Amino acid sequence: MKALVTGSAGFIGSHLTDRLLAAGHEVIGFDNFSSGAPEFLEAARRCPAFRLVEGDLLDTGVLARALAGVDFVFHLAANADVRHGPEHPRKDLEHNTIATSNVLEGMRAHGVRRIVFSSTGSVYGEAEVFPTPESAPFPVQTSLYGASKLAAEGLISAYSAAYGFQAWIFRFVSILGERYTHGHVLDFYRQLRAHPDRLDVLGDGHQRKSYLYVQDCLDAILLAIEKAAEPVNILNLGAGEYCEVNDSIRWISERLGVSPELRYAGGARGWVGDSPWIFLDCSRMRALGWKPHLTIREGILRTLDFLERNPRILEKRP
Numbered sequence: 001m002k003a004l005v006t007g008s009a010g011f012i013g014s015h016l017t018d019r020l021l022a023a024g025h026e027v028i029g030f031d032n033f034s035s036g037a038p039e040f041l042e043a044a045r046r047c048p049a050f051r052l053v054e055g056d057l058l059d060t061g062v063l064a065r066a067l068a069g070v071d072f073v074f075h076l077a078a079n080a081d082v083r084h085g086p087e088h089p090r091k092d093l094e095h096n097t098i099a100t101s102n103v104l105e106g107m108r109a110h111g112v113r114r115i116v117f118s119s120t121g122s123v124y125g126e127a128e129v130f131p132t133p134e135s136a137p138f139p140v141q142t143s144l145y146g147a148s149k150l151a152a153e154g155l156i157s158a159y160s161a162a163y164g165f166q167a168w169i170f171r172f173v174s175i176l177g178e179r180y181t182h183g184h185v186l187d188f189y190r191q192l193r194a195h196p197d198r199l200d201v202l203g204d205g206h207q208r209k210s211y212l213y214v215q216d217c218l219d220a221i222l223l224a225i226e227k228a229a230e231p232v233n234i235l236n237l238g239a240g241e242y243c244e245v246n247d248s249i250r251w252i253s254e255r256l257g258v259s260p261e262l263r264y265a266g267g268a269r270g271w272v273g274d275s276p277w278i279f280l281d282c283s284r285m286r287a288l289g290w291k292p293h294l295t296i297r298e299g300i301l302r303t304l305d306f307l308e309r310n311p312r313i314l315e316k317r318p
């Protein structure tokens, strides 16, 4: 296939790019480098089947040129930061919802009909059913990020109905692993490297979270596009377990050999839109023959190993 990967310089998108190239596909990477890193594409750039288009999805002209000849779109570009959403309310709308609308319109114009979309478990807001299945009700959105992704999901399924697109919409938990550049493991690692004797923790530490290792996430995506054949396939992606924030603090502290004083901000939530319990029912994905290989603890330790080997990541904006 000739695939367009939006967000190809990002954490997950760069791994997806590498996996598609390794499987013999042609890949056009598309990224504006707002949070992506050129070095994540080092291996891809050495491959003749890869071409990079540096551009913004809000620029429909560049996007249209990138879509020429493509037969599959993996749309991962987004503002992936949930926590700071309320500081810039248009960012999620523009980079998540309008950007998705632009991708869909570009696909329609070029006759591209297959799309993978990276959505999020945040669309369930504060779920009431655990583990949370794809069919769970989610009437109230709690983050601008989740709301913008849910709106994008809606557009994708409407394009499927109107124009015969086939879509695979994945609702991820938090993803961990090599090239990880944002999230709680980085926050804790950054703090403990700066001052090993203390750690500021948002919330009360009892938030229950699920995580998934990036290659397990990609195994699922690549399997689902082969096996899930509905016009719109909505699939949760997460580990079959969850942990408390306090568990991850313990694993990180043990690995770094520190015993920090824990200073909790208090309350059940870390920030506006932080869900106190995330645990997705992934039986739909498992029925396709997928299962994750790494536990949450193993995923966290791999992430720490990557951060140890790549201190430059700490220079990125918290």
Ligand SMILES: NC(=O)c1ccc[n+]([C@@H]2O[C@H](COP(=O)([O-])OP(=O)(O)OC[C@H]3O[C@@H](n4cnc5c(N)ncnc54)[C@H](O)[C@@H]3O)[C@@H](O)[C@H]2O)c1
Binding pocket: 006, 007, 008, 009, 010, 011, 012, 013, 030, 031, 032, 033, 034, 035, 036, 037, 055, 056, 057, 058, 075, 076, 077, 078, 079, 080, 095, 099, 118, 119, 120, 121, 171, 172, 173, 174, 175, 176, 181
């Ligand atoms: N990492 C997670 O834990 C997680 C969890 C759930 C969902 N997701 C989703 O998965 C996708 C990838 O996340 P990630 O963690 O790799 O994030 P990331 O920030 O590392 O990657 C996003 C990439 O998109 C690019 N980008 C952003 N806006 C763009 C625009 N308007 N035009 C062109 N490029 C643009 C960025 O430069 C970056 O390279 C996102 O859609 C995110 O919402 C991620």
